[in-house]
Amino acid sequence: MNAVDIAGVDQHYGASQVLHELNLTLAEGEVLGLFGHNGAGKTTTIKLILGLLKASRGDVRVLGQSPAHADVRRLLGYLPENVSFYAQLTGRETLQHFARLKGAALSQCDELLEQVGLTDAAMRRVKTYSKGMRQRLGLAQALLGTPRLLLLDEPTVGLDPIATQSLYQLIDQLRQHGTSIILCSHVLPGVERHIDRAAILAGGRLQALGDLPSLRAQAGLPIRIRLHDSQARGTQHWQAQGLAASAINGGHWFEVSTGQEGKLGVLRQLLAESAVSDVELHQPSLEDLYCHFMQQAGGNQ
Numbered sequence: 001m002n003a004v005d006i007a008g009v010d011q012h013y014g015a016s017q018v019l020h021e022l023n024l025t026l027a028e029g030e031v032l033g034l035f036g037h038n039g040a041g042k043t044t045t046i047k048l049i050l051g052l053l054k055a056s057r058g059d060v061r062v063l064g065q066s067p068a069h070a071d072v073r074r075l076l077g078y079l080p081e082n083v084s085f086y087a088q089l090t091g092r093e094t095l096q097h098f099a100r101l102k103g104a105a106l107s108q109c110d111e112l113l114e115q116v117g118l119t120d121a122a123m124r125r126v127k128t129y130s131k132g133m134r135q136r137l138g139l140a141q142a143l144l145g146t147p148r149l150l151l152l153d154e155p156t157v158g159l160d161p162i163a164t165q166s167l168y169q170l171i172d173q174l175r176q177h178g179t180s181i182i183l184c185s186h187v188l189p190g191v192e193r194h195i196d197r198a199a200i201l202a203g204g205r206l207q208a209l210g211d212l213p214s215l216r217a218q219a220g221l222p223i224r225i226r227l228h229d230s231q232a233r234g235t236q237h238w239q240a241q242g243l244a245a246s247a248i249n250g251g252h253w254f255e256v257s258t259g260q261e262g263k264l265g266v267l268r269q270l271l272a273e274s275a276v277s278d279v280e281l282h283q284p285s286l287e288d289l290y291c292h293f294m295q296q297a298g299g300n301q
């Protein structure tokens with residue numbers, strides 16, 4: 001059974017259609033990154049999964065059932081994009097309040113505060129929390145009741161680089177324990193190692209879906225190989241070897257673009273030259289792929 005099955009979904013808000021024939025599945029224990037420009041339809045998709053919206057057309061199933069089913073809701077955890085709390089409550093009281101609403105064990109609260117690094121601030125009022133601390137409290141709230149499906153809308157907003165890394169580590173741990181996760185984010189660098197597949201939405205349409213290697217194959221973007229020539233022989237030398245190299249900063253470094261099939265051939269050729277003292281391989285990043293598919297969809301909307 002999949003954690004999420006979205007089949008042929010259209011979504012309208014009044015006269016405007018914001019999702020078009022969306023088909024998306026999430027296997028149990030899978031982490032899916034859901035990416036797209038502002039207004040692409042990410043939050044709408046999450047609301048459909050949460051049962052907060054009913055699809056105008058098509059079908060949404062969560063853990064095999066309708067998302068409106070109370071049994072399903074108990075198995076979901078949600079971190080909204082703009083998390084807000086009662087400013088006068090302490091972090092601990094806030095979490096206990098949500099635990100009561102969700103029917104989760106109160107004993108879990110201290111454990112979760114520890115997990116998100118808020119133990120020392122647990123007795124402080126939320127109004128004294130920094131943005132990143134409120135975000136971490138939101139994450140603890142989403143983890144109440146040990147959800148089987150976790151929906152995270154912009155979880156890294158407001159987090160500093162170390163807190164962002166801890167969030168990704170937490171996602172890795174949850175995945176190891178079989179939690180299914182959908183992660184919406186505009187922050188692409190660094191996220192690719194922590195997701196199994198990426199879904200790229202533009203204008204309410206799914207532009208691309210797959211793991212990184214398959215998105216790379218689909219996009220056909222070049223691989224860039226950078227080389228350090230200790231003799232700085234210039235581009236003519238490389239062009240005479242049949243390599244269309246361009247100089248970087250006019251010094252010792254040069255760059256050659258190649259397709260996946262030509263990669264090993266170029267590397268062998270470079271490594272055969274004793275003056276080549278360093279080589280760097282740059283595969284298209286998730287960000288490169290995102291830009292490619294956005295351009296394909298007609299520009300950043």
Ligand SMILES: Nc1ncnc2c1ncn2[C@@H]1O[C@H](COP(=O)(O)OP(=O)(O)OP(=O)(O)O)[C@@H](O)[C@H]1O
Pocket residue numbers: 013018036037038039040041042043044045081
């Ligand atoms: N309640 C609503 N009523 C009318 N239109 C809405 C409503 N909620 C969202 N929309 C519209 O639906 C489209 C998709 O919005 P959505 O919030 O799903 O996008 P998003 O990808 O999450 O964007 P962002 O990255 O800015 O959060 C946008 O054009 C938005 O203006």
